[in-house]
Amino acid sequence: GNSVTQMEGPVTLSEEAFLTINCTYTATGYPSLFWYVQYPGEGLQLLLKATKADDKGSNKGFEATYRKETTSFHLEKGSVQVSDSAVYFCALISSGSARQLTFGSGTQLTVLP
Amino acid sequence: DAGVIQSPRHEVTEMGQEVTLRCKPISGHNSLFWYRQTMMRGLELLIYFNNNVPIDDSGMPEDRFSAKMPNASFSTLKIQPSEPRDSAVYFCASRPETGRGTEAFFGQGTRLTVV
Numbered sequence: 770g771n772s773v774t775q776m777e778g779p780v781t782l783s784e785e786a787f788l789t790i791n792c793t794y795t796a797t798g799y800p801s802l803f804w805y806v807q808y809p810g811e812g813l814q815l816l817l818k819a820t821k822a823d824d825k826g827s828n829k830g831f832e833a834t835y836r837k838e839t840t841s842f843h844l845e846k847g848s849v850q851v852s853d854s855a856v857y858f859c860a861l862i863s864s865g866s867a868r869q870l871t872f873g874s875g876t877q878l879t880v881l882p
Numbered sequence: 883d884a885g886v887i888q889s890p891r892h893e894v895t896e897m898g899q900e901v902t903l904r905c906k907p908i909s910g911h912n913s914l915f916w917y918r919q920t921m922m923r924g925l926e927l928l929i930y931f932n933n934n935v936p937i938d939d940s941g942m943p944e945d946r947f948s949a950k951m952p953n954a955s956f957s958t959l960k961i962q963p964s965e966p967r968d969s970a971v972y973f974c975a976s977r978p979e980t981g982r983g984t985e986a987f988f989g990q991g992t993r994l995t996v997v
Contacts, residue, residue, distance in 0.1 A: 801983045812886075812973055812988035813925075820983035858925065862977075862986075869938060870915060870977070870986050874924045 771796045775859050775873035782849055782880050790844040790876045792833075792859035800861040802826075802835055802842040807856045807875070816844075816857070849880045886989035888974050894995045900962040903992045906955055907976030915986060916949055916959050917973040925973075931957065932979075964996045 776791040794800065801820045805813040817826030822837035831846045842859060859873040887906040895901050907914050916928040929939040934951045942949070946965070951957040961968055971993050977986040 803985055805988075812990045813975075814988065815985045818983055818985055869927070869930055870975070871927070872917075872925045 771800070771861060771863050771869065771871045773859050773861055773871055773873035775857075775876050778856075778875070779877035779879060782878070784851055784880055784882050785848045786880075788844070788846040788849045788853075788878070790857055790859075790878070792842045792844065792873060794840050794842065794859070794861050796840075796861055796863055796871075798864035799837075800863050802833070803860040803862070804831070804833055804842070804844050805858040805860060805872075807858065809855070813858060849878075851880045851882050854878055854880045886974055886976050886987050888972075888989035888992050890992060891990060892993045892995075894997065895964055897965055897996055898963045899996075900960065901964045901968075901994060901996075903959040903972050903974075903994070905957045905959070905974030905989060907957070907974070908978075908987055909955065910978060911976035911987075912954075912979040913977040913986070914951060914957050915975040915977070916957070917975065918970045919973060919991070920970045928959070961994075964994075966996045969995050 772795045774793050803818045804816040806816045807813045817828040819826040819835035825834045833842050833844045856875045856877050858875045862870050889904045914931040918926045928941045929949045930937050931951045949959045971991045973991045975986040975988045978984050
């Protein structure tokens with residue numbers, strides 16, 4: 770079956786530090802890949818996505834590149850802000866008929882001023 | 883569009899009582915997902931509907947849990963009888979079937995506390 774593995778948290782950074790959250794996946798076919806963000810007390814919202822190999826998704830200074838050869842979709846940001854503190858989830862949707870949405874375990878990010 | 887609407891936002895109930903959580907997906911979306919989120923287990927997929935038909939309910943914890951989607955604009959998740967270990971935030975999400983890269987949209991969640 771499909772699975773998503775994220776780096777363990779929590780992650781604590783100082784403002785303006787560089788962020789990487791690793792994500793690797795296992796899936797049949799050619800999945801679409803997503804990063805979702807969850808702010809305290811809220812639901813998940815889409816941060817960025819990529820639908821095919823070598824695509825780069827970007828939003829709000831965050832980027833992730835779909836790497837088929839390494840089955841990875843690592844999230845990066847060059848300079849984090851306190852407002853980026855949240856839980857980040859890597860996810861995929863399989864290309865088969867099931868179209869299930871599979872999530873990683875989430876990574877808690879705290880950015881200190 | 884108002885997005886995915888869940889009700890209630892918060893529910894506190896006593897052990898043994900029946901609890902019903904409600905979800906209104908975004909109009910036109912074909913897929914609907916119910917998730918449970920806890921500190922210990924993270925985000926778990928409970929059940930997935932496509933065109934109102936349950937496709938995968940392997941994540942439903944036990945027979946006390948049941949989900950229905952009587953039409954394209956409404957779904958319920960019922961727990962009967964409820965237990966303290968069911969305390970969690972329950973999310974509903976919907977997704978259109980318009981293409982490979984279309985994302986799922988989440989509701990604000992229902993925070994359930996069983997005492």
